Amino acid sequence: MKTKFNQFILLAFFALLSFTACQNEETQVINPSEQETIVPSSALAGLMSNTTANYGAYDDVLDGSPCFSIDLPVTIVISDITITIESEEDLDELEDLFEQFEGNEDILDFIFPITIIFNDYTEIVIENEGQLENFITDCDDDEDDVIECIDFVYPISFSVFNADFDIIDTVTIENDEALYHFLEELEEDDNALIVSLNYPVTLEYANGETIEVNSNEELAEAIELASNDCDDDDEEYECNEDNITELLVECPWDIDDEFNDFDDYQITFNEDGTLEISEDDATSAIGGNWELTATDDGLKLILSDLTAFEQDLGGIWIITECDDDELIIERGDFTIELDQDCDDDEVDCSVGEIYESIVECAWLFETNLIDTTVAVYVYFTPDGQILNANADGTESVIGAWELTLTGSHIYFDFEFESEFEVLNGLWKVAECEDDELYLINEENYIQLYQECDDENPFECYETDGIELVECDEDADGYAVFNIYEAVPDCSSQNTLIISFHTTEEGAVSNTDILEVAQAYSSISNPQAVYVKVALFDNQEEFYIYPVYLISENCSPFECFESFEAVIEKCDEDNDGIEVFDLTVAFSNCTPSAEVVTYHETEADALNGINAILYPEAYTNVYAEQILFIRVQIENQTEIFPIFLYLEDCSQGVCAEGDVDEILAECFWIPTSFNGDDNLIDWVLNFEANSQAVVMTNGETAVTATYTTSGSADGVIVEFSNITGPDIQVLTGSWLVVECSSEFLHLQNGDINLILERTCD
Known part of the structure; x- marks a missing residue:
C-alpha cells in the first residue's frame, strides 16, 4: 500500500506547455521514437495517471472512504482521549486502539476543520461532521482506478520538443503529485508539443522489489502486471x-x-x-x-x-x-x-495508568525553566485543574492539564497561569515509573515525583541553622539576601508549606511574616530570621530552623580588579601612532568612582600628579604602551594599568566573501570587548545564508540578525535585533580590521571586539 500525503504542488514547469517565445540558442534536433513519446489520452498515459493518483483508501480507518484521504496531521478524540495522527504508522496504532472499544460505534470525533484530498489531489477544507458525511455518502468508490501496488522511483525526466523536433526543455519530476499534474496538463495542451519519457525508469513494487524498464511498452506491461496482482484487501505481507x-x-x-x-x-x-x-x-x-x-x-x-x-x-x-x-x-x-512489540521508544505506562497515578496525590514539581529552590507541590485534579498549596493553608488554581496521545507517544498539555506560563504547551512523557514522571519539551524538562506518604517529612530540614553571607555593597552594614537559598532541596511524601518569619515566636504563631524573601534587606548584622516547614494537611505539625544573615565588607574596587583593561587599535597609516580614548578602558566601572585620573607612569599615578589632560583623545608614544588609571572611592585609592596596542591593519584583511565563509564555520566567542572579557561566556552561531546568528549563554538563547557588506574602509558586519542581556552591546556596525579562519578583530568607533573561533 502506498501513502499519499498533501505535498507542495510543483506547477512551475507547466509553463512550458504554453511556450511561445522564439529560441535564441541553437538546440539539438532529435526525432523521438514512438516507444518514448507520451501520447495524451493513450492507455500508457492513463496507467501512469492511475499509478500516481492519491490513494484515498489508505486511511479508511479514519474516514471509511476510498475517494479521498485526510491531510495529516489530524487530531481526533476517542473516549475523551485526544490523539494526533501524523503518519501511516500512527494509523496502525489507531487500529489497535479500536480493538479496545469493539462494539462501541461512532467513537471517533474529529477536531475540525480538516482537509480532505481527492484522488486527483484536489483539496477541500471540511468545517464540520455534516460536511464530511456528505462527501463520504457521495463517494462512488473509484478506488479501482488507483493502482497502489507499484510506484515510480524518482526523479524521472521528460524531454519536450516542438513540432520541428527541437528540444525546448527538459522537465524533472520529483514525486507522484507532480507527475500526475504533468500528465493532466499534457491532456489539456493545445500547442502540439511532443513529450518523451527519458529511459531507463525504475519502478518499485509494494514488497520493496524494483524493476527497470527501457521503453513505453515495458513500462505499460510492468504497470498492468502489478495492477492485476494488487490485492483488493491491500494485504501487502506475503505469508511464506x-x-x-x-x-x-x-x-x-x-x-x-x-x-x-x-x-x-x-x-x-x-x-x-x-x-x-x-x-x-x-x-x-x-x-x-x-x-x-x-x-x-x-x-x-x-x-x-x-x-x-x-x-x-x-x-x-x-x-x-x-x-x-x-x-x-x-x-x-x-x-x-x-x-x-518492537517500539523501544515507548514509555512503560499507558494513558490510563498515567491518569490514574497523576490524580492520586501530590507531586513534587521541578523544571529547568523556573527557579524551584523552594519545593513546589502541585495537585492534578480529575477535572483537569492544577492546584498549588499556599502559605496560609489554602489551595489555588495555577493552571489546567490534559493528557493527549499522538501516535505512540503520550503528552501533557499544560495551560498555566502567572509565573508558570513559561511551561505552557505540549510536554512528551519521556520516562514513566510508578512514582516518577519525566517530561520533555525540546531541550527543557519537567520532573515530577509523587509525594503520598512519609514517616518523617522534616528529616531533610533538621539543622541547627544555616548561614547566608552577602556583600555589603554600600558599606552601611546591611545587604540584600535571597532566603530561599537556605531551603534545602527536599523530597517528601507529604505536601509541605514553607513560610519565612522575622522572629521565632512569629514562626510558631504564623505571624511576623517576612516579605519578599527572594530579595530581603537585612536590618542588622548579623540577623536571624526563621524558616517554618508545616504539613499542608496538618499545619499544627511543623518544624522551625534559623537562618543567619551576615553582611560582609566588599572591596569597592572589585569591578576594576575583575579584568585586565586592553585597548587595541588599527595603525591606519602604519606610523605607530594613533589617538586612543582611555575612558573606555574601565567604562563599566568608573560610574561607581568618585575621582578618576589617567597617568603615563605608575609613579605619577601613585602621587596623583601629571594627569593626562585629555584622556578621551590621547596619542600614544609607543606601539605597545602601559598607562595607569588612579581611582578614588570612599577615600580609598587604587592604581590599575591600561594596556595600549597598535596592530598592522595591512595584514589579514579579508573580502566580504571570506568573512561570510569563516563566520559560518564552527562557533565564535567574544573573548575581548574593549579589553574586557565579560562576554566570554557567550557563544555565537552564524547560520549560513540565513542572516541569523544564535547567541547562547548557558540557558539564555537569543536569535539575532547579522549582515555583511563591503565599504571603502573594508568589510562591515552589522548586528541587529539583539534582545539578550549584556550581549546587546554588540548592536551596531563593525569594521573588520583583521581576520583569519580562527580570529576576527572588529571595530565600532573606538570600541574593539575580538572574536575567536571554536569548534567544540
Whole structure:
C-alpha cells in the first residue's frame, strides 16, 4: 500500500506547455521514437495517471472512504482521549486502539476543520461532521482506478520538443503529485508539443522489489502486471516461510487470547530455535523450543518443551493470518493473536495508568525553566485543574492539564497561569515509573515525583541553622539576601508549606511574616530570621530552623580588579601612532568612582600628579604602551594599568566573501570587548545564508540578525535585533580590521571586539 500525503504542488514547469517565445540558442534536433513519446489520452498515459493518483483508501480507518484521504496531521478524540495522527504508522496504532472499544460505534470525533484530498489531489477544507458525511455518502468508490501496488522511483525526466523536433526543455519530476499534474496538463495542451519519457525508469513494487524498464511498452506491461496482482484487501505481507521466520525473531511478541490469560506475558523467538516466555515483572523466563514448517495445510508453528505452559501453549499451531506485525495462530478451536512489540521508544505506562497515578496525590514539581529552590507541590485534579498549596493553608488554581496521545507517544498539555506560563504547551512523557514522571519539551524538562506518604517529612530540614553571607555593597552594614537559598532541596511524601518569619515566636504563631524573601534587606548584622516547614494537611505539625544573615565588607574596587583593561587599535597609516580614548578602558566601572585620573607612569599615578589632560583623545608614544588609571572611592585609592596596542591593519584583511565563509564555520566567542572579557561566556552561531546568528549563554538563547557588506574602509558586519542581556552591546556596525579562519578583530568607533573561533 502506498501513502499519499498533501505535498507542495510543483506547477512551475507547466509553463512550458504554453511556450511561445522564439529560441535564441541553437538546440539539438532529435526525432523521438514512438516507444518514448507520451501520447495524451493513450492507455500508457492513463496507467501512469492511475499509478500516481492519491490513494484515498489508505486511511479508511479514519474516514471509511476510498475517494479521498485526510491531510495529516489530524487530531481526533476517542473516549475523551485526544490523539494526533501524523503518519501511516500512527494509523496502525489507531487500529489497535479500536480493538479496545469493539462494539462501541461512532467513537471517533474529529477536531475540525480538516482537509480532505481527492484522488486527483484536489483539496477541500471540511468545517464540520455534516460536511464530511456528505462527501463520504457521495463517494462512488473509484478506488479501482488507483493502482497502489507499484510506484515510480524518482526523479524521472521528460524531454519536450516542438513540432520541428527541437528540444525546448527538459522537465524533472520529483514525486507522484507532480507527475500526475504533468500528465493532466499534457491532456489539456493545445500547442502540439511532443513529450518523451527519458529511459531507463525504475519502478518499485509494494514488497520493496524494483524493476527497470527501457521503453513505453515495458513500462505499460510492468504497470498492468502489478495492477492485476494488487490485492483488493491491500494485504501487502506475503505469508511464506522465509518472511515469517524473519519476522518471528525480529522482536518480542505479546500474547492475546479470548480469555486474556496471557496479557502479562511475552514470547521471544531466538534464531537458534529456542524461545523464552517472560512475565512483565519477572526476573526469569520459561524456556522452550520453536520450529516453523511449511505443509500442504499451511505454515505450522511448533512450540515444545514449555514446562508450565506446555498444556496451554505447546503443540502444533496453524498460522491462519499474518501481517508484518501480527500473526493469528490456531490449534484446534483455540485461537491466539501474537502482536509484535518492537517500539523501544515507548514509555512503560499507558494513558490510563498515567491518569490514574497523576490524580492520586501530590507531586513534587521541578523544571529547568523556573527557579524551584523552594519545593513546589502541585495537585492534578480529575477535572483537569492544577492546584498549588499556599502559605496560609489554602489551595489555588495555577493552571489546567490534559493528557493527549499522538501516535505512540503520550503528552501533557499544560495551560498555566502567572509565573508558570513559561511551561505552557505540549510536554512528551519521556520516562514513566510508578512514582516518577519525566517530561520533555525540546531541550527543557519537567520532573515530577509523587509525594503520598512519609514517616518523617522534616528529616531533610533538621539543622541547627544555616548561614547566608552577602556583600555589603554600600558599606552601611546591611545587604540584600535571597532566603530561599537556605531551603534545602527536599523530597517528601507529604505536601509541605514553607513560610519565612522575622522572629521565632512569629514562626510558631504564623505571624511576623517576612516579605519578599527572594530579595530581603537585612536590618542588622548579623540577623536571624526563621524558616517554618508545616504539613499542608496538618499545619499544627511543623518544624522551625534559623537562618543567619551576615553582611560582609566588599572591596569597592572589585569591578576594576575583575579584568585586565586592553585597548587595541588599527595603525591606519602604519606610523605607530594613533589617538586612543582611555575612558573606555574601565567604562563599566568608573560610574561607581568618585575621582578618576589617567597617568603615563605608575609613579605619577601613585602621587596623583601629571594627569593626562585629555584622556578621551590621547596619542600614544609607543606601539605597545602601559598607562595607569588612579581611582578614588570612599577615600580609598587604587592604581590599575591600561594596556595600549597598535596592530598592522595591512595584514589579514579579508573580502566580504571570506568573512561570510569563516563566520559560518564552527562557533565564535567574544573573548575581548574593549579589553574586557565579560562576554566570554557567550557563544555565537552564524547560520549560513540565513542572516541569523544564535547567541547562547548557558540557558539564555537569543536569535539575532547579522549582515555583511563591503565599504571603502573594508568589510562591515552589522548586528541587529539583539534582545539578550549584556550581549546587546554588540548592536551596531563593525569594521573588520583583521581576520583569519580562527580570529576576527572588529571595530565600532573606538570600541574593539575580538572574536575567536571554536569548534567544540
